[in-house]
Amino acid sequence: MHTLQQRIQAFATLGNMLNDFFLCGKQASLYHDLEIVLQKAEQHNAWFNRENCLFALQHWTNLLKEESLSKWLSAYSIKKKSPKQVALILAGNIPLVGFHDLLCVLLSGNKAIVKLSSHDEVLLPFLMEKLKAINSIFADLTHFSQERITDFDAVIATGSNNTARYFEYYFGKKPHIIRKNRNSVAVLTGEETPEELHNLGEDIFRYFGLGCRSVSKIFVPETYNFNPFFEAIYSYHTLLQHQKYLNNYDYNKAVYLMSLFKLLENGFLLLKEDQKYASPIATLFYERYKNISTLTQHLEADKEQIQCIVSKGNIPHTIPFGQTQIPSLSDYADGVDTMTFLNNIN
Template sequence: MTLENKKNIFIELGTFLSQFSEAKNHQKEGVSGNAIFFDSFIDLIHLSQSHNGWYTPEQVYYAVASWAQALNKENLDKWLDGYDFTAVKPKKIALILAGNIPLVGFHDFLSVLITGHDVIVKTSSNDQHLLPFLAKYLIHIAPELENKITFSEGKLENFDAVIATGSNNTARYFEYYFKDKPSIIRKSRNSVAVLNGEETKEQLIALGEDIFRYFGLGCRNVSKLFVPKGYSFNAFFEAIFEYQDIIKYEKYANNYDYNKAVFLMSNFKLLDNGFLTIKEDSSHASPISSVFYEYYETLSDLEQKLEAEAENIQCIVSNNLIKNSVAFGQTQQPKLWDYADNTDTISFLLIT
């Protein structure tokens, strides 16, 4: 199968996914597999919350729409241009996936198949249904993929390399267990935002998207704010009030109540707006329903600090205050070439 053939298969998947949105599911004419998969996918989206309480239809639809936008010819061409696929020798690549947000492992899945390897997938117990469904769709439109996609429920065996994603604790286990295999081992990371007090209300509203999308469970969610001395959070709280309905979701509300109580019992000073607590803390990883903040003296000092802590940071959000930062509201819309942990997955797969 040529690279162009593989691109076309995923472009077709993108077209299929483009039919689904929270506002309206619209079946388009001429989309392969609709008779079999269209209604079933709608059912799965709405059943996902019963499989994982954080996978509300709104969040799953958002993930689906993000992949629909990514899987087009322009993006695939831009992503893969410049790589040399001529010397690839197909191997078996094992994937151990996270399940914190819907379809979080799809990029690795796509990368393995687009480079011509076979994929052996071990899904997270928190996300066991969405990716297998899309794999069935791919096999339906491209039967030659059937022997290249395997889902494993038991011990991973007979593989040549591995890409594994987990916490810092599980990463140590992965590093030991897979020490004799080529591997990418991903650990816990968090994202941060750098503010200077000159942000517009629209930018701060967009920052709310970076904080609250997927209930803050993703590594690309902003969990920490860096602000200058004397910064007032009034404009920030006013802007993110648009996200107040998140407290109506029971699992989020339970986390809010619990974490706020823990903070108060520990006599921590908090800022609180009824659905989000803000706490001064040097850590990057804040609990659900909370964001940490830290003051900085100068942007140059902060940039040095962030560079020193780069291994713990997935992305940085700012209004061009920090080099290579992401615009407000864009953290959950990475491009195909925005690699997790800044590790080039395609290059790894081409030399494996």
């Protein structure tokens, strides 16, 4: 019977192997295999370019440390019990987006039946093969399925608002976490420094804006001057070198102009005044506000649509500029504690 400490040590060893890759390059044991996987991931999905895949891997390298994992799990009383079969229906919008769910299932002592997104079929199986080589216990605890999952005790499913209705119908009678569309926003006051606005560019453009933690809308004062914002994010213009991003920029600009929408733009980002939260690729919605108090109430009313709020701290429970894409182990999607859910499956 394996122990929690053995499971923690295995993930920490995986983290060390990834760290060797970033520190030692060609001398690392993972170098050859990982280089092939990075190429394969981008060939499979052009949005998963090398830079973003490496960013995701580096983020997990920083988290998969024995001390960090142990500190995170110390908040829970993880029960020794017969493992339950947990179905994971994963999204595929950004690289390794489902790794946290899989980590939670395995560290909680349960088994994972994983249904991968067709957009993200490369990186996660690669890491799991390495984990199984580190400790063979994970061979019995993880199964990737291409078929419809029928034998399970609980489910964690991530998808759109449309697929969520299907998930509720199919999985609703079992213990479940079902996630819908969410977007992230930033609140600006006009007092941000150039560095803060530049860091906001990381929140907007990392993963081409495809993540639920990507800022897709900004709230600005009624008299806000956008020039400092455009100047601060100019270095991100290299996004136009990515063909799919450029295609989306050109397409959305044409659609907006033909529809006679008023736009602000800088050659690689379209700003459109809009009350919705989910903006298309290469587009950032904005909305003007009269005062912070009213805006705070507005955001609270819409909290089910919002994943993260970025600000200087003048709005409660916000994240500093440039930090949305580096969540901690305890930053659970939609604010639902996955470990508590898994620990309480009967």
